Amino acid sequence: MSQHRVPLLRAQTISKFYGRGHQRRQVLDQVSLALYEGSCLAIVGGSGSGKSTLVRILLGLEASEGTVTYRGKAVEGRHSLGYQALRSEAGLIFQNPFTSLDPRWSALRSVSEPLRIHAKRLALSDEQIQQRSLAAMEAVGLDAQDFAGRFPRDCSGGQAQRIAVARAIVTRPRLLLADEPMSSLDVSARQDLIATFQKLRQDNPRTALILVSHDLGVVQHMADRILVLHNGRVQEEGTTNQVLSHPTSAYTRALLEAVSQ
Amino acid sequence: MWSTVEGRFALSILLVWVFMAVLSLVWTPQPLWATDGQQVWQKPSHNHWLGTDGTGADVFSWLMAGSATNLLICLLTVACAAALGILLIAATVSRSALVANTSIVLVDALISIPTVLIALILAVPLGASVVVIVLACGLGYGLNLARVARPQALLAARSDYVIAAQVSGASAGRILVSHILPNIMPVVAVQLSLSAGSSVLAESGLTYLGVGVSSGVPSWGHSLATSVKLINVYPLTALWPGLLVTLVVLSLNLFGDSIGDAIDPQSNSALREAA
Amino acid sequence: MSLVVEGLSVEISGRQIVRNVSFQVADGERVGLIGSSGSGKSMITKAILGLLPEQATVNGSIRLFGEELVGIGEEKMADLRGSYMGAIFQNPSDSLNPVLTVAQQVSLPLRLHYRLSKGQRQQRVESMLDEVGLDGHVAGKYPSQLSGGQQQRVAIATALVTSPKVIIADEPTTALDAITQRSIIDLLTCLVDRSGASLLFVTHDFAVLSRVCQRSYVIDHGDVIEGGNTQVLLQQPQESVTKELVKAARTLTLHVSNHGQ
Numbered sequence: 001m002s003q004h005r006v007p008l009l010r011a012q013t014i015s016k017f018y019g020r021g022h023q024r025r026q027v028l029d030q031v032s033l034a035l036y037e038g039s040c041l042a043i044v045g046g047s048g049s050g051k052s053t054l055v056r057i058l059l060g061l062e063a064s065e066g067t068v069t070y071r072g073k074a075v076e077g078r079h080s081l082g083y084q085a086l087r088s089e090a091g092l093i094f095q096n097p098f099t100s101l102d103p104r105w106s107a108l109r110s111v112s113e114p115l116r117i118h119a120k121r122l123a124l125s126d127e128q129i130q131q132r133s134l135a136a137m138e139a140v141g142l143d144a145q146d147f148a149g150r151f152p153r154d155c156s157g158g159q160a161q162r163i164a165v166a167r168a169i170v171t172r173p174r175l176l177l178a179d180e181p182m183s184s185l186d187v188s189a190r191q192d193l194i195a196t197f198q199k200l201r202q203d204n205p206r207t208a209l210i211l212v213s214h215d216l217g218v219v220q221h222m223a224d225r226i227l228v229l230h231n232g233r234v235q236e237e238g239t240t241n242q243v244l245s246h247p248t249s250a251y252t253r254a255l256l257e258a259v260s261q
Numbered sequence: 262m263w264s265t266v267e268g269r270f271a272l273s274i275l276l277v278w279v280f281m282a283v284l285s286l287v288w289t290p291q292p293l294w295a296t297d298g299q300q301v302w303q304k305p306s307h308n309h310w311l312g313t314d315g316t317g318a319d320v321f322s323w324l325m326a327g328s329a330t331n332l333l334i335c336l337l338t339v340a341c342a343a344a345l346g347i348l349l350i351a352a353t354v355s356r357s358a359l360v361a362n363t364s365i366v367l368v369d370a371l372i373s374i375p376t377v378l379i380a381l382i383l384a385v386p387l388g389a390s391v392v393v394i395v396l397a398c399g400l401g402y403g404l405n406l407a408r409v410a411r412p413q414a415l416l417a418a419r420s421d422y423v424i425a426a427q428v429s430g431a432s433a434g435r436i437l438v439s440h441i442l443p444n445i446m447p448v449v450a451v452q453l454s455l456s457a458g459s460s461v462l463a464e465s466g467l468t469y470l471g472v473g474v475s476s477g478v479p480s481w482g483h484s485l486a487t488s489v490k491l492i493n494v495y496p497l498t499a500l501w502p503g504l505l506v507t508l509v510v511l512s513l514n515l516f517g518d519s520i521g522d523a524i525d526p527q528s529n530s531a532l533r534e535a536a
Numbered sequence: 537m538s539l540v541v542e543g544l545s546v547e548i549s550g551r552q553i554v555r556n557v558s559f560q561v562a563d564g565e566r567v568g569l570i571g572s573s574g575s576g577k578s579m580i581t582k583a584i585l586g587l588l589p590e591q592a593t594v595n596g597s598i599r600l601f602g603e604e605l606v607g608i609g610e611e612k613m614a615d616l617r618g619s620y621m622g623a624i625f626q627n628p629s630d631s632l633n634p635v636l637t638v639a640q641q642v643s644l645p646l647r648l649h650y651r652l653s654k655g656q657r658q659q660r661v662e663s664m665l666d667e668v669g670l671d672g673h674v675a676g677k678y679p680s681q682l683s684g685g686q687q688q689r690v691a692i693a694t695a696l697v698t699s700p701k702v703i704i705a706d707e708p709t710t711a712l713d714a715i716t717q718r719s720i721i722d723l724l725t726c727l728v729d730r731s732g733a734s735l736l737f738v739t740h741d742f743a744v745l746s747r748v749c750q751r752s753y754v755i756d757h758g759d760v761i762e763g764g765n766t767q768v769l770l771q772q773p774q775e776s777v778t779k780e781l782v783k784a785a786r787t788l789t790l791h792v793s794n795h796g797q
Contacts, residue, residue: 046713047684059428087430100421104443110422113439114429156574167425183711186573186740187784194787214713217743217788244790258718259790 006072007034008208009058009175014066016053016232027053028064028232037174040201040209042223042240044216044255050232051212055179058210060086070175086175088118091168095180097160101152107163108148111136114171136170137163139203140196158189162196169200172207179212194221216259220244228252268519274512282329291319293326293479302495311501314488320501326479327502331461331509334394334480338460339453341399346406346452350445351437353411354418368407376401376463377470384472394473398463402456409452410445417444447521454517458510465506481506538563538702538734539584543596546579546588546758553579554758556596561702566728566735568749568766570742570781576758577738581706584736585623586613600702618649622695622733624724626707628687632679638665638690639675645698660697667727668693685716689723696727703728706738721747742785746770754778 016028027050035041045051056062060075060083068075068082070089075082091114094100101110112133115124124132137144140162152160161181168176178197182190198221201209213219219226219240226243228235228251235249247253263269290310297317305312311320352364380397387393417423418441426436442449461481467473468482469489476483484502492499539561546554553576561567571577582588584598586605598605600620605613617623622645625631632641643661646652652660665675668689679687688708695703705724709717725748728735737748745752746766753763756777762769773779 046715061424061427087428090428092425092428094421094425096421100425102422102440102444113426113431117426117429117431117435158573164425171429187742187788188572188740188780191784191787215788216714216790220790221787254715256790258715 005036008037008071009035009210010069011054011058012067012069014054014057014064014068016050016057016062016064026232028057030066031229031232031234032066033227033234033237035175035208035210037208038201038206039224040211040222042211042213042219042226043229044213044219044226045229046214046255048231049229051229052179054229055092055177055210055212059090059092059177088121088171089174091171091173091176093161093164093168093176093178093181096184097155097157097164098152100164101160101167103152105151106148107137107142107150107152107155107166108133110163111166111170114167118171133166133170136166139169139200140166141192141199142166156189157185158192161185161189161193165193165196165200169204172204174207176207176209177212178209180214181211182213182218183215190218194218197222216244216255228255265519265522267515268523271512271515271519274508275516278328278332278509278512281325282332285322285325285329289319289322289325291322293318293322295319302491302498304497312498314484314498315491316487320484320488320498323479323484324481324502324505327481327484330391330474330478330480331464331482334391334398334464334474335457335460337391337395338398338402339457341395342402342406342456343449343453345399345403346410346449347442349403349407350410350414350441353407354414354437354441356433364407365411368404368411371400372404372408374401377467380463380467380472381470389468389472389475391474391478394460394464394467397467398456398460402452402459406449406452406456410448413445413448414441417441446524450524451517451521454513454520458513458517461506461510461513465502537561537599538565538601539736540599541580541584541597542599544580544583544598545595546576546583546592547595548589548592552758554583557755557758557760559753559760559763561734561736563701564729564732564734565751566725566737566749568745568752569736569738569755570740570745570752571755571777572740572781575755577755578706579758580755581623581704581736581738585617585621585704586610615649618645618700619698620701622698622700622703624688624691624695624703624705624708626710628684628691628711629679631691632687632694634679637676637678638670638682641679641690642693642697645694649698661693664693664697665690667696668723683716684712685720688712688716688720692720692724692727696731696733699731700733702734702736704736704738707740708737709744710739710741717744724748740781742770742782743789754781 011031011033014028014031015026017024017026019025031054033041043051043054053062057064058068060068070082070086073082073085074080075086077083112129115129115132119129134144134148137147142159142162147163155163182193185193201207211219211222223240225238226240227237228243228249230251235251236243236247243252244256247256263272300313301315301317303309303313309319309321314320349364349368352360355361376397379400380393383393383396423436423440426440464473464480465482465485468480469486473482474480481502485499488499488502537560541560542558544554544557545552557580569577569580583594588594594606596606600616639661642664643657646657646660670686670689674686682690708724709720712720721744739745749766751764752766752769753760754775754777761775762778769778770782773782
């Protein structure tokens with residue numbers, strides 16, 4: 001259905017090398033993907049598969065061979081139209097909330113920062129910023145009054161990750177990238193955060209989500225499509241159901257084998 | 262920082278210092294130039310609280326007047342060091358590899374030149390003056406600051422929260438001011454207060470060498486230099502400025518430690534609760 | 537009994553972190569401690585290993601083969617740690633010394649606790665590396681040159697090289713991806729069984745626990761709230777905390793109809 005529309009984010013034949021001379025190694029090999037409005041694509045792969053590098057390239061934080069386009073505009077360099085559009089419309093969530101939140105900032109300050117950066121352009125008053133930040137915290141299931149003044153180290157992993165999610169959604173982004181958002185949390189916190197993401201997607205049906213994960217247990221609850229990455233190559237891509245029930249690559253089969261009881 | 266004994270001690274001494282410096286501008290127990298050839302190397306007495314020196318001048322009055330000079334040198338040096346250090350740190354965390362690498366090479370190369378040598382070179386065109394001390398120390402301590410704070414600045418610059426800020430569209434300047442500088446502040450504060458202490462020591466040393474404050478200008482280094490020649494005969498006269506310098510340097514170092522703790526929410530629970 | 541913990545309480549700066557915990561591990565048995573993060577389960581293992589911070593006060597009794605460990609002093613404890621107890625932690629990149637090669641790392645406990653000739657030591661290290669599935673050329677490498685899975689294999693080799701009677705594993709696979717996680721767990725249980733040692737395994741994930749441990753204790757707020765056969769706990773959890781953990785593990789297990797045929 002969505003195939004006829006222009007993808008929100010598209011990457012074409014992305015290749016990336018690190019190092020020089022005989023130390024040069026390829027981390028990504030001809031990776032292509034397309035993400036449509038309102039959909040959730042999971043990039044699945046183990047450590048060293050190149051998935052985190054891919055995220056950085058998609059966000060224009062790292063250069064590569066190949067092209068990335070956002071809303072049809074090229075993302076290349078800090079002055080490109082695509083990059084500028086991405087900056088105001090993307091939110092990023094990291095694996096470890098304790099390194100992705102400034103330890104010296106209260107939750108409210110962290111959550112409101114993306115709004116304060118764009119306060120002039122969006123013509124937001126301090127009061128509006130505060131209100132929207134508190135609302136974002138409520139939207140991820142935090143008691144905003146209680147958590148506004150807390151520092152990351154006064155929170156559990158699950159709570160800190162919620163603060164990080166609130167920061168990512170406070171600008172009402174059209175594109176969310178989550179890089180292993182669950183893997184530093186315990187199973188109960190993971191389950192809660194999955195529910196939070198599901199609710200966020202319901203409330204914002206147009207927002208697209210890229211979920212990077214090695215955990216198929218998490219992916220099955222969140223993704224519409226799965227792209228399996230191994231050693232920098234796309235092993236297979238398809239709908240969640242298709243990939244999980246009829247895997248075509250040996251790597252996917254091994255992955256499924258490892259999580260089956 | 263008032264909560265610890267060290268903090269209270271340091272802060273009290275420093276406040277007395279500032280008070281004495283300000284007071285000396287309008288009043289000293291004895292006029293500075295009221296020298297009396299009959300009353301040289303006097304022991305402490307009712308008229309001369311800490312005795313007199315070789316010219317018969319009142320030691321206490323000269324130390325009091327010196328505290329103003331030393332405070333000025335101290336503040337100017339710290340300001341110079343802070344400005345240079347933060348400028349270099351900003352260059353080190355720059356997204357441009359050329360700027361970053363140049364600043365690193367520059368710091369590592371210049372840091373090997375001793376402060377005394379810089380002062381001696383500067384004294385050639387400038388003569389002995391406060392400016393020599395401030396420039397030489399400011400340069401040396403600024404480079405030191407950039408070097409010491411570098412690892413933490415780079416750590417902060419490469420952290421996930423800085424990437425998050427970049428993705429949100431924050432400018433490099435905003436990231437520097439709001440994320441990187443606050444996160445290296447404890448190191449910077451400690452380093453700068455150490456520099457403040459060192460500047461007091463450097464003033465004494467450089468003045469003794471004859472490239473510090475010009476003769477006739479009161480300073481602790483001046484008091485030391487004039488009294489140290491006869492330390493075997495009149496140890497008390499050299500003891501006072503020596504004791505004063507030691508006390509102030511100690512206080513500045515303790516002050517640095519407590520300020521580091523006081524502005525660091527990782528170790529200060531009161532600050533966390535206050536926010 | 538290899539390990540008997542009776543009425544163990546741990547207090548750190550006025551906060552009760554472990555309350556009156558009792559459990560035991562029989563010779564050759566694999567026992568699990570499960571709880572969400574912040575439940576105090578890691579503090580129990582730290583108390584057993586004598587690795588609590590200095591300001592902690594420990595009450596109750598921990599007996600290793602009948603010998604009381606509470607209050608025996610650091611020197612004796614250090615001796616027991618290396619020779620009778622082996623420990624594996626969550627993050628191998630933290631627990632391995634970055635300036636030691638793999639061979640040096642693995643031979644360290646042997647140097648500290650046994651008088652062996654250089655040749656004997658080398659032989660023991662080689663056979664140990666072989667047992668954990670690392671081939672010879674890894675021996676000269678540094679931790680940073682290894683993958684997360686390889687690092688954890690080195691950590692296992694280091695823990696087992698002195699043939700300890702009790703092995704304590706604190707979330708040893710949490711930081712790893714699914715395939716590596718499975719292979720490390722299978723390796724650990726296999727090696728523990730082969731050496732006849734007992735295992736105390738700490739995790740937050742019932743899915744992992746059910747594969748490793750016959751018997752388990754559920755920890756919540758520093759308390760043992762439930763204990764018994766792992767399968768029984770999974771089938772009929774009594775306490776709400778246990779039910780929550782089981783539910784989370786089930787939700788996050790992959791549910792696919794017919795994969796990998």
